[in-house]
Amino acid sequence: EPEVTQTPSHQVTQMGQEVILRCVPISNHLYFYWYRQILGQKVEFLVSFYNNEISEKSEIFDDQFSVERPDGSNFTLKIRSTKLEDSAMYFCASKGTGASSGNTIYFGEGSWLTVV
Amino acid sequence: QKEVEQNSGPLSVPEGAIASLNCTYSDRGSQSFFWYRQYSGKSPELIMSIYSNGDKEDGRFTAQLNKASQYVSLLIRDSQPSDSATYLCAVNQISGGYNKLIFGAGTRLAVHP
Numbered sequence: 001e002p003e004v005t006q007t008p009s010h011q012v013t014q015m016g017q018e019v020i021l022r023c024v025p026i027s028n029h030l031y032f033y034w035y036r037q038i039l040g041q042k043v044e045f046l047v048s049f050y051n052n053e054i055s056e057k058s059e060i061f062d063d064q065f066s067v068e069r070p071d072g073s074n075f076t077l078k079i080r081s082t083k084l085e086d087s088a089m090y091f092c093a094s095k096g097t098g099a100s101s102g103n104t105i106y107f108g109e110g111s112w113l114t115v116v
Numbered sequence: 117q118k119e120v121e122q123n124s125g126p127l128s129v130p131e132g133a134i135a136s137l138n139c140t141y142s143d144r145g146s147q148s149f150f151w152y153r154q155y156s157g158k159s160p161e162l163i164m165s166i167y168s169n170g171d172k173e174d175g176r177f178t179a180q181l182n183k184a185s186q187y188v189s190l191l192i193r194d195s196q197p198s199d200s201a202t203y204l205c206a207v208n209q210i211s212g213g214y215n216k217l218i219f220g221a222g223t224r225l226a227v228h229p
Contacts, residue, residue, distance in 0.1 A: 042221040107161075
């Protein structure tokens, strides 16, 4: 079964460093998302991406964050200068189009980011 | 702020019993509703989706939707210890023609032998 894959599974970084989290969405999906989940808290929407541009972003997604689809398969989340409060699990997700896909969003296994 | 509310639990049920998980949402315009299961430290895993009022059954799982009451529930029959997890209710929101999921905080289910 097709799946969303994410790398790295876990990254430890020093405060102030840049981090890039990578995702390979399900092939032929066109809608891409990043969510995050701080330990013990709810899954929160960060950003959605369609047709090579951001379609919506949340208040969390400030100027420190950016997303990019550098080629036909990868979808990345960059955090320019990490803060302690950026420590969380980051989930990439994707959604297809057409009636067969419905509105189902499929999640990757997540990337644990620890900022020290 | 459009919200999705769930009782955090834990909901403790004996093995073989029916577990009932509930969720309310505030956005009357929402049309698609999802239940995800999340084991500790893992990603959300889709269990069921429901779009129409009424019941939808899939194996031991039944999702129930009442749009007038803005209420969606998940029943798990013959609960097993392996069902012990956090169950996330998610509601699809459309903004500017684009979809996103809004999650509740989740209900922790504990099935004891």
